[in-house]
Structure formats: C-alpha cells, structure tokens
Amino acid sequence: MKVMTCPVNGPRPVSEFAYAGELREMPEPGAASDAEWAAYVFNRNGVAGIKREWWCHTPSGVWFIAVRDTVDDVVLKTHLFGQGGDAE
Amino acid sequence: MPWRLLKFGLARSHPEPRMFTHPDVLKSAYDVVIIGAGGHGLASAYYLARDHGIRNVAVIEKGYIGGGNTGRNTTIIRSNYLTPEGVQFYDQSVKLWRDLSQDFDLNLFYSTRGHFTLAHTDASMRTMRWRAEVNKHFSVNSEVVDAQAVHEAIPHMDMTAGGHAPVLGALYHAPGAIARHDAVAWGYGRGADQRGVEIHQNTEVLGIETEDTGSGPRVKAVLTSRGRIETRKVLCAVAGSTPRLLNMVGLRSPIYIRPLQAMVSEPIKPWLDPIIVSGSLHVYVSQSARGELVMGASLDPYELHGTRSTLDFVEHLAARMLDLFPSLADVKVNRQWAGMADMTPDFAPILGKTPVRGFYLDAGWGTWGFKATPVCGKTMSYTVARDEAHPLIEGFRFDRFERYALTGEKGAASVGH
Numbered sequence: 001m002k003v004m005t006c007p008v009n010g011p012r013p014v015s016e017f018a019y020a021g022e023l024r025e026m027p028e029p030g031a032a033s034d035a036e037w038a039a040y041v042f043n044r045n046g047v048a049g050i051k052r053e054w055w056c057h058t059p060s061g062v063w064f065i066a067v068r069d070t071v072d073d074v075v076l077k078t079h080l081f082g083q084g085g086d087a088e
Numbered sequence: 089m090p091w092r093l094l095k096f097g098l099a100r101s102h103p104e105p106r107m108f109t110h111p112d113v114l115k116s117a118y119d120v121v122i123i124g125a126g127g128h129g130l131a132s133a134y135y136l137a138r139d140h141g142i143r144n145v146a147v148i149e150k151g152y153i154g155g156g157n158t159g160r161n162t163t164i165i166r167s168n169y170l171t172p173e174g175v176q177f178y179d180q181s182v183k184l185w186r187d188l189s190q191d192f193d194l195n196l197f198y199s200t201r202g203h204f205t206l207a208h209t210d211a212s213m214r215t216m217r218w219r220a221e222v223n224k225h226f227s228v229n230s231e232v233v234d235a236q237a238v239h240e241a242i243p244h245m246d247m248t249a250g251g252h253a254p255v256l257g258a259l260y261h262a263p264g265a266i267a268r269h270d271a272v273a274w275g276y277g278r279g280a281d282q283r284g285v286e287i288h289q290n291t292e293v294l295g296i297e298t299e300d301t302g303s304g305p306r307v308k309a310v311l312t313s314r315g316r317i318e319t320r321k322v323l324c325a326v327a328g329s330t331p332r333l334l335n336m337v338g339l340r341s342p343i344y345i346r347p348l349q350a351m352v353s354e355p356i357k358p359w360l361d362p363i364i365v366s367g368s369l370h371v372y373v374s375q376s377a378r379g380e381l382v383m384g385a386s387l388d389p390y391e392l393h394g395t396r397s398t399l400d401f402v403e404h405l406a407a408r409m410l411d412l413f414p415s416l417a418d419v420k421v422n423r424q425w426a427g428m429a430d431m432t433p434d435f436a437p438i439l440g441k442t443p444v445r446g447f448y449l450d451a452g453w454g455t456w457g458f459k460a461t462p463v464c465g466k467t468m469s470y471t472v473a474r475d476e477a478h479p480l481i482e483g484f485r486f487d488r489f490e491r492y493a494l495t496g497e498k499g500a501a502s503v504g505h
Contacts, residue, residue, distance in 0.1 A: 015400070019390035035490055039340065042433055042489040046331030046344040048393035070345075071393050 001073045006057040007064045007080045020054035023065060050076065052084075107278050108153070111286040117318035118146045118286075120472060121310050122325065123293050123333065125149035126158040127269070127458065128450050129325040130276035130287070131465025132472065137283035139466075140473035145285045147277075148312055150292040154273030157327045160395075160427035161458040162350050162384045163269045164363055164374060166203050168230045168261040170219050173483030173495050174436065175226045177463060180480060182263055184462035192275035196267045197377045202362040203264020204238060208253040212368060216259040223261075233260045241362060250411035253368060264363050266374050266382075272461055288314070296322060296336040298444060305337070307446035323448045323472055328393075328428030330451040337444045342489055343430045343452050347388045349401045351424035353416070355379035364412070371408045380422065383409060387429065387455065395426040429454050434494040439468065439484040440477040448472050449486060 005011045022045060027036050045051070048071045055066045055078070065084060067077040077084075096102065120136060122129045125147045136142045149155075165185055167178035189196045207213045216232050223230035234257045239247055241260075248254045277287055295311040310317045324333045330343050356379050363374040370386040385405045388398075402424055410417060430452045432438060437460075438452035450468050453460065467478035477485065483495045 022391075038490040038492060042342040043340045044331075044342055044344045046341070046391075046430075047335055048332070048345075051391075053391075070391055073392055073394060073396065 001075060004055070004066070004075055005078050006060070006062055007078050007083075008062045009057055009060055012057065016057055016059055018056045018058050020056060020063075023052040023054060107274055108281045108287055111288060114146070114288055114291065114312070114314045114317065115286075116316065119144040119319070120321045120323065121145075121317055121319045122147045122323045123310070124156070124325040124327075125153045125273075125277065125287055125289065126156045126325060126327070127154065127273045127276065127461040128158075128327075128453075128464050128468070129323070130154075130273055130280055131461050132323055132325065132450070132468045133280040133285045133287075133465075134276045134283070135465045135469035136473060137280055137285050140469055142473055143284035145280075146317065147280070147285060147287045148291050148293055148310070149287070149289045152289050153277050153287065154270050157427040157429070157453075157457060158273045158461075159270055160350070160425055161269055162372065162374070162382050163266045163376070163458065164203070164264070164372065165198075165267060165459040166261055166264040166363075167228050167459075168203065168205070168219055168223050168259060168264075170215075170222060171436070171483070171495055172222065172226065175223055175228055177467075177480050177484075178459060179226060179228050180466070181460050181463035182265070184466065185265065185267065185459075188272070188275065188462060192279055194271060194275045194278070196271045196275065198265060198267045199377065200263060200265045201374065202241075203261040204233075204241065204362055204364050205259040205261070206238070206255050206364065206366040206368075207257050207259070208249065208255060208366065208368045210256070213256050216257065219259055228261075229263055230259060230261045233258055242360075242364065244359075244415060245364070245412050246414055249366075249369060250414075253366075253411070266363065266376065268377070269458060272458075276461075276465065288312075293333070293336075296333070296447070298337055298447075301445070305444050307337070307444060319446075321446045321448070321472055323450060323468060325450040325468075327430045327451065327453055327457060330430050330449075334449075337442075337447050339442060339444060339447075341438065341452075341486070342433050343438065344391055345393050345428050346390070346431050347392050347395060347426040348384070348429045348455055349388065349397060349424060349426040350382065350384040351402060351405065352376070352383070352422050353381040354420045354422045356381070356419060366408075366412070369408045369411065371405065371412065373409065381416075381419070387431070388426075393428065395428060397424045397426055433489075434496050436495040437484050438486050439464070439481040440471050440486060441475070442486045452484075 220230045292313040297309040298305040299308045360375040365372040432452040470478040
C-alpha cells in the first residue's frame with residue numbers, strides 16, 4: 001500500500017495517514033464488569049482478515065474508516081464514520 | 089580445496105551425518121506437542137528431554153526449522169532492560185548463551201561486543217541512568233558513560249548525528265553480544281532430535297480439540313494436516329500466528345501483529361566492534377562475523393500479517409544511518425526482509441499457563457524474542473513439565489491484563505521514551 005484514499009482529500013501518500021486500530025464497540029462503562037472492561041481495554045482481534053479500522057489523514061485531521069485486508073495490505077474501501085452504508 | 093571435501097564430492101554415497109532425522113510417521117499420541125519449530129519451540133523441546141526426561145515429544149512446524157523470526161532478527165543479545173522482571177529474566181538468558189556452544193558442540197559465533205544505547209536528550213539520559221541503576225541492582229553490568237567515552241569507543245561516528253541530535257552520552261552494557269541465529273535453532277533442534285524428540289516440518293496445525301472437565305476446558309488433541317494427535321499438553325510458540333492459535337482454543341488476548349523490518353549491507357572489513365542503538369533515531373546496527381552491517385529500525389506503523397519489505401523503510405533507516413556514519417554513503421544495501429512480531433500493550437511477553445488446562449503459551453515477544461531463546465526454553469519446559477509457572481516468568485502471566493497488573497517494559501528495542 002503506497003496510496004490511500006481519504007474520503008475528503010482524495011488519494012494521498014500513505015505516509016500522511018496514521019493508523020488508530022480496529023473499530024470496536026465500547027461496552028457501557030457504568031454497567032460493564034471489571035473483566036468486561038479489561039477485555040475491552042486490552043484485548044484485540046489479532047487474527048488476519050478484512051478489518052474495519054480507524055485512520056486519520058494527519059495534515060487535515062480527517063478521521064475516517066478504512067476497510068483493509070491485513071494479509072495483502074490492500075484497502076478495499078474508505079468512508080467517513082457513519083457513511084459506510086452498513087451498521088457501525 | 090581440502091582433500092576430504094574432494095573425496096566426498098566424488099564418492100557415490102554420502103555418509104556424512106545429517107543435522108536432523110526426518111521422522112516419516114506422525115504417531116497418534118504424544119506426551120507433549122510443541123507447535124512451532126523456531127528457537128523457542130526447539131529450546132523447550134531440548135530442555136524437556138534433557139532436564140525433565142520427557143522425550144515423547146513432537147514439534148510441529150508449518151514451514152521449516154527456524155524459518156520464522158528465529159531467522160529474521162538482528163541477533164542482538166543483552167540484558168539491560170528496565171523492569172526487574174525483564175532484567176532478571178534476560179540476565180539468566182545471557183548466562184545460558186555463553187555456554188551454549190559447548191553444550192551443543194556447535195559454533196554459534198557467539199561474540200561479546202559491548203552495547204551502546206545512545207542518548208540524544210536530557211530525558212533519555214535520565215532513562216539511561218534509571219536503566220543503569222535497575223541493572224546494577226540485579227548485578228547486571230551496565231553503566232552510563234559520557235559523550236567523550238562514546239567518542240573514544242566509536243571514533244568514526246558523527247557525535248552530532250548530522251547536526252540535529254547531538255549524542256550526550258550512552259548506556260553501556262559490556263555483555264552485549266551477537267550470535268548466529270540459524271545455528272541456535274539447529275543446535276537446539278539437533279540436541280532435541282538426538283534425545284528422541286520428533287521434529288515434523290511441513291506439518292500445519294488445523295485445530296485444537298478441547299474437552300470440558302467441569303472445572304474448565306482442557307486440551308485433548310491437536311489436528312494437523314497429517315493427522316490427529318492425542319495429547320494432554322500443548323506448547324504454542326508461534327510468533328506472528330499466535331492470535332490464530334488462541335482462536336482455536338477459544339481464548340482472546342491483547343496480542344496483535346506488526347511487521348518488524350531489517351536489512352544488511354554488503355560485507356565490508358571489520359569496522360564496527362560494538363553494537364550501536366539509538367532509540368530517538370530509531371536505528372540499531374552491528375557488524376556480523378561475515379562483515380555485513382546488520383541494521384534495524386522501529387516497527388511498521390500499522391497491523392499487517394505479511395512479511396513484505398518496503399522502500400520507505402530502507403530510505404528512512406539509511407538516512408538515519410548516514411546521520412551517525414556519513415562515511416557509509418557509498419556502501420550498498422544487500423538484502424532486506426521482515427518478520428511478524430507479536431505485540432502486547434506493555435511490551436512484555438505472555439508466558440506460561442492459560443485458562444485452558446494443558447495449553448501453554450510462549451508469545452507476545454514483540455521485538456525481543458531471540459535473545460530470550462535459552463531462558464525461555466528453560467522456563468517453559470519447567471512450566472510444561474510441572475504444570476506450574478517458573479518463578480522467573482510470574483511477571484509475564486496471561487491473566488495480568490484482566491487483573492490490570494501490567495509489566496511496562498520500555499527497554500524493548502527502539503521504543504521511544
């Protein structure tokens with residue numbers, strides 16, 4: 001991967017982007033048990049596959065979602081949060 | 089050409105002993121199954137057979153012996169870490185390393201070079217002082233040295249780092265060493281093989297069967313591409329694939345995978361004796377016995393399950409190298425490669441027992457697993473044989489995260505402080 005498409009700025013060199021981890025669902029902080037909260041804070045889905053991830057275009061500060069294959073390093077799709085067409 | 093070699097070349101049969109036997113038959117049951125024939129897996133097999141008398145062991149490897157991170161690291165051995173857990177653990181390892189060539193009757197090219205971790209800011213001088221004090225407390229030979237001492241030891245280094253990061257001093261660790269990494273895996277493999285351990289290469293693990301005993305799950309069998317193996321004990325030592333194996337027994341962990349890249353230059357005459365590391369510049373370099381400069385930098389910036397190499401990496405690392413050693417401008421880069429590193433949030437490994445009985449984990453080594461190979465084999469074989477964690481690995485327990493008791497190891501390679 002050398003070029004990534006920012007949903008606002010278009011195709012840009014990948015060095016302009018910062019990775020911020022897989023999109024994850026936060027449990028309700030008040031209702032979660034200590035074990036559930038620890039699992040949310042620390043545990044990750046480290047298995048290879050197609051993942052939905054947070055990325056940021058750092059020069060413009062645009063945060064968005066990228067759908068990326070972590071084996072081939074190919075970005076299948078990028079979109080702003082909530083505009084992906086499916087549930088987030 | 090030596091006479092013996094010529095005779096050997098012209099002979100009809102070649103009776104030279106091989107390093108390993110190749111067992112044809114995968115039995116249907118073993119006392120212990122070790123997944124992963126890298127340095128760690130083979131060291132554990134070796135000590136299981138030698139120290140604990142457990143010889144009915146199969147080491148299962150998807151690829152070939154030492155083909156993973158064992159053959160992809162930059163071969164540095166040191167024990168100047170930051171946490172007491174890390175320092176004690178690695179100090180044991182360094183002591184084991186020194187006798188390993190004798191133990192194996194195989195030359196590992198173990199070479200004590202001295203190890204400088206450069207400090208370019210007051211803040212990193214403070215961290216070096218901290219590390220030195222922790223090290224001294226555990227009788228590990230580490231000291232803070234000033235810029236003059238660094239200059240005298242490495243006269244051809246630009247002490248201003250190209251004018252933008254003057255070297256203020258360094259943490260000097262005299263026992264810092266390098267060794268030939270393939271030979272480590274071969275030595276342990278041969279030692280284990282001679283003691284009756286079976287090493288099965290080109291055998292992929294497809295699943296792990298567990299059964300519920302009422303007090304939680306326990307290991308029952310391992311399913312491989314060459315058949316099913318009944319076993320009560322499985323040791324998982326598969327950096328880069330740990331999350332996939334954990335999924336097979338229904339465990340979740342903080343481990344995620346990032347590539348760590350490295351490169352070597354063309355061979356040059358002996359030129360650099362010590363090992364040089366700069367956390368701020370993201371460079372580490374040493375010169376191998378063959379004369380190549382072995383260089384590494386920091387982790388790739390995002391998760392990836394592959395070992396591709398990038399031009400970005402070479403450009404950045406070469407630029408930093410030239411800051412320190414402008415005289416290398418005409419030296420060419422010969423090869424580059426990558427390995428998949430198991431990363432944890434606290435940069436410390438995850439070792440020992442897991443909530444699945446009989447499933448032992450040796451994972452999360454991040455960027456620093458090679459130097460731990462002997463002590464890891466020692467402590468994991470103890471843990472597997474007795475079904476209780478060795479005291480040295482207590483700080484690296486699987487459940488430390490759910491107990492919010494992390495072991496923050498900031499002495500790991502190229503971690504900025």
